[in-house]
Amino acid sequence: MNKAIVLASRPQGWVKPADFRLESLAMPSPKDGEVLVKNLWLSLDPYMRGRISDAKSYVPPVAIGGTMVGQTVGEVVESKHPGFKSGDHVLTSLGWQTHGVAKGTEVTKVQARPGMPLSYYLGVLGMPGLTAYFGLYEIGQPRAGNTLVVSAASGAVGSVVGQLAKASGCRVVGIAGGKAKCDYVVKDLGFDACVDYKAGKLNEDLGAACPDGVDVYFENVGGQIMEAVMARMNFASRMIVCGLISEYNATEAYGIKTMRSVLVNRIRMQGMIVFDWVNRYPEGIKALSGLVAAGKIKYRESVVEGIENAPQGLVDLLQGKNFGKQLVKIA
Amino acid sequence: MNKAIVLASRPQGWVKPADFRLESLAMPSPKDGEVLVKNLWLSLDPYMRGRISDAKSYVPPVAIGGTMVGQTVGEVVESKHPGFKSGDHVLTSLGWQTHGVAKGTEVTKVQARPGMPLSYYLGVLGMPGLTAYFGLYEIGQPRAGNTLVVSAASGAVGSVVGQLAKASGCRVVGIAGGKAKCDYVVKDLGFDACVDYKAGKLNEDLGAACPDGVDVYFENVGGQIMEAVMARMNFASRMIVCGLISEYNATEAYGIKTMRSVLVNRIRMQGMIVFDWVNRYPEGIKALSGLVAAGKIKYRESVVEGIENAPQGLVDLLQGKNFGKQLVKIA
Numbered sequence: 186m187n188k189a190i191v192l193a194s195r196p197q198g199w200v201k202p203a204d205f206r207l208e209s210l211a212m213p214s215p216k217d218g219e220v221l222v223k224n225l226w227l228s229l230d231p232y233m234r235g236r237i238s239d240a241k242s243y244v245p246p247v248a249i250g251g252t253m254v255g256q257t258v259g260e261v262v263e264s265k266h267p268g269f270k271s272g273d274h275v276l277t278s279l280g281w282q283t284h285g286v287a288k289g290t291e292v293t294k295v296q297a298r299p300g301m302p303l304s305y306y307l308g309v310l311g312m313p314g315l316t317a318y319f320g321l322y323e324i325g326q327p328r329a330g331n332t333l334v335v336s337a338a339s340g341a342v343g344s345v346v347g348q349l350a351k352a353s354g355c356r357v358v359g360i361a362g363g364k365a366k367c368d369y370v371v372k373d374l375g376f377d378a379c380v381d382y383k384a385g386k387l388n389e390d391l392g393a394a395c396p397d398g399v400d401v402y403f404e405n406v407g408g409q410i411m412e413a414v415m416a417r418m419n420f421a422s423r424m425i426v427c428g429l430i431s432e433y434n435a436t437e438a439y440g441i442k443t444m445r446s447v448l449v450n451r452i453r454m455q456g457m458i459v460f461d462w463v464n465r466y467p468e469g470i471k472a473l474s475g476l477v478a479a480g481k482i483k484y485r486e487s488v489v490e491g492i493e494n495a496p497q498g499l500v501d502l503l504q505g506k507n508f509g510k511q512l513v514k515i516a
Numbered sequence: 517m518n519k520a521i522v523l524a525s526r527p528q529g530w531v532k533p534a535d536f537r538l539e540s541l542a543m544p545s546p547k548d549g550e551v552l553v554k555n556l557w558l559s560l561d562p563y564m565r566g567r568i569s570d571a572k573s574y575v576p577p578v579a580i581g582g583t584m585v586g587q588t589v590g591e592v593v594e595s596k597h598p599g600f601k602s603g604d605h606v607l608t609s610l611g612w613q614t615h616g617v618a619k620g621t622e623v624t625k626v627q628a629r630p631g632m633p634l635s636y637y638l639g640v641l642g643m644p645g646l647t648a649y650f651g652l653y654e655i656g657q658p659r660a661g662n663t664l665v666v667s668a669a670s671g672a673v674g675s676v677v678g679q680l681a682k683a684s685g686c687r688v689v690g691i692a693g694g695k696a697k698c699d700y701v702v703k704d705l706g707f708d709a710c711v712d713y714k715a716g717k718l719n720e721d722l723g724a725a726c727p728d729g730v731d732v733y734f735e736n737v738g739g740q741i742m743e744a745v746m747a748r749m750n751f752a753s754r755m756i757v758c759g760l761i762s763e764y765n766a767t768e769a770y771g772i773k774t775m776r777s778v779l780v781n782r783i784r785m786q787g788m789i790v791f792d793w794v795n796r797y798p799e800g801i802k803a804l805s806g807l808v809a810a811g812k813i814k815y816r817e818s819v820v821e822g823i824e825n826a827p828q829g830l831v832d833l834l835q836g837k838n839f840g841k842q843l844v845k846i847a
Contacts, residue, residue: 240776438775440773441773441775444738448757449573451787452787453785455784455785456777456783457779
């Protein structure tokens with residue numbers, strides 16, 4: 186049987202495990218040009234909150250009763266496509282299920298290498314890493330000596346943003362929740378400083394960590410953290426709006442009161458989604474692989490065991506309880 | 517005597533005429549390299565609200581007791597600079613006074629031409645026109661067929677933005693307060709539509725005026741109008757943050773709840789101040805002069821008589837009571 190997690194109800198506000206349901210489905214069978222994949226790893230990402238909401242977005246939402254969407258890395262167990270054979274490892278969009286059928290054109294072969302396990306293709310070498318790479322360089326345009334701030338700094342995107350910026354000569358300041366994450370960001374990832382937003386003095390701590398203001402801000406969270414950083418941005422600074430996770434479960438959006446800083450400081454703020462650079466993924470993967478191999482990018486994973494625990498994994502991720510890239514180990 | 521308006525007190529919230537004081541000063545005398553100018557026209561502009569506030573900005577505020585800042589067009593009445601003679605007309609930064617002394621290097625000769633009176637150098641051929649020109653083209657990057665929305669559409673900046681965008685092949689929608697301004701924008705300036713924000717159904721009217729969404733938004737006002745337009749912006753749209761006049765007198769900033777649109781639609785939002793292109797003013801003036809001469813840009817002035825009435829003129833401007841570029845006729 187193929188076990189799948191489907192959307193049971195459209196959540197209002199915070200997502201609950203009960204918004205999902207485990208179903209046992211018939212094992213699918215590949216047709217010509219298709220492959221049957223046994224999923225090994227599932228990626229959990231903040232964007233998934235948007236996919237289960239019916240607010241207008243860049244793609245239609247998951248239907249009630251539909252299998253949850255998401256990227257996986259899996260193993261081909263039956264191939265009717267000449268380009269694949271059993272045992273090949275592939276990156277797929279098969280979603281929250283143990284097995285699935287995809288066209289050969291819809292999956293990408295990936296290969297584990299020393300120091301780069303298969304799961305990395307869902308993280309540092311996958312969408313989060315590419316989000317960091319293209320957002321930082323294409324919109325943020327960091328220069329040596331700049332101060333860069335990144336929120337959700339210990340997460341899959343934030344940790345890569347900060348390490349890329351360090352490698353590019355920036356002073357890098359993270360924002361994260363709690364001492365453990367902040368310690369990790371500074372001691373393990375090499376950021377210059379990290380502000381614990383849960384410590385209750387965000388503005389003061391941010392000021393101390395950014396004595397020369399902020400030149401590049403990579404935004405993953407929105408809300409009060411966005412306001413606090415915007416108020417410290419420098420002339421001609423850049424702001425990458427990559428995520429607003431603090432708002433994804435809110436029933437009303439937070440009102441940002443620092444638009445004046447955009448005007449006075451001539452901030453350039455731009456929204457991004459990694460798909461915008463889909464034709465350049467090979468460039469990004471090559472660059473990121475090289476930096477991982479050279480030890481310039483370190484990377485941490487947070488693993489939930491079993492497809493049946495994926496809903497709780499997403500709930501924890503949206504509440505910031507994960508520590509590093511959130512994965513589900515399916516098999 | 518030289519009559520000048522000085523700042524009497526730093527206003528909190530709405531500006532009042534009593535925040536200013538008329539003073540009679542000794543007639544200044546030019547030294548070598550300087551000219552004595554008799555001011556003819558004074559420009560009143562929304563940015564002046566910022567100059568009398570002590571909030572951090574891009575220049576220090578006017579001191580209490582200091583002469584109000586502003587651009588004027590005047591006539592040289594005594595010259596100790598070889599480049600100027602009595603009777604020359606000049607653009608100055610002498611501020612709210614009937615006379616003033618400036619270095620020859622600090623003033624620019626201007627010349628009235630048929631259809632282009634001297635006062636135009638404070639408006640369509642001056643800072644407001646250049647603000648429209650550089651903001652629209654450098655940040656907005658309008659393309660034929662785009663829908664452009666501009667707020668404060670009948671004002672000195674907005675009216676030029678809209679006409680430039682029309683000349684560049686855009687569908688142009690203004691936002692203005694009241695039927696008279698909206699009629700002017702559509703019937704006299706040739707905008708495709710104008711939304712009266714005072715009519716009480718901003719969202720609905722904006723939707724009707726922009727059936728294909730918004731590709732470029734030139735923001736002069738901020739607040740609820742900014743939110744309403746942001747919610748309708750298209751993929752890869754551009755937003756020029758030129759002014760936030762709705763907030764200049766507010767004691768608390770308005771909270772913008774539409775940041776999600778920046779993310780989902782990949783909006784590029786950028787703050788601007790015309791000084792950013794100071795080295796390119798001649799290019800802008802040449803382009804604008806040509807369009808005015810060709811009848812492609814029409815232009816309206818709102819005139820207050822006498823330096824003593826300048827404070828009331830600024831109060832009215834900040835409340836949106838002016839209609840077209842606000843000037844003070846000094847002599």
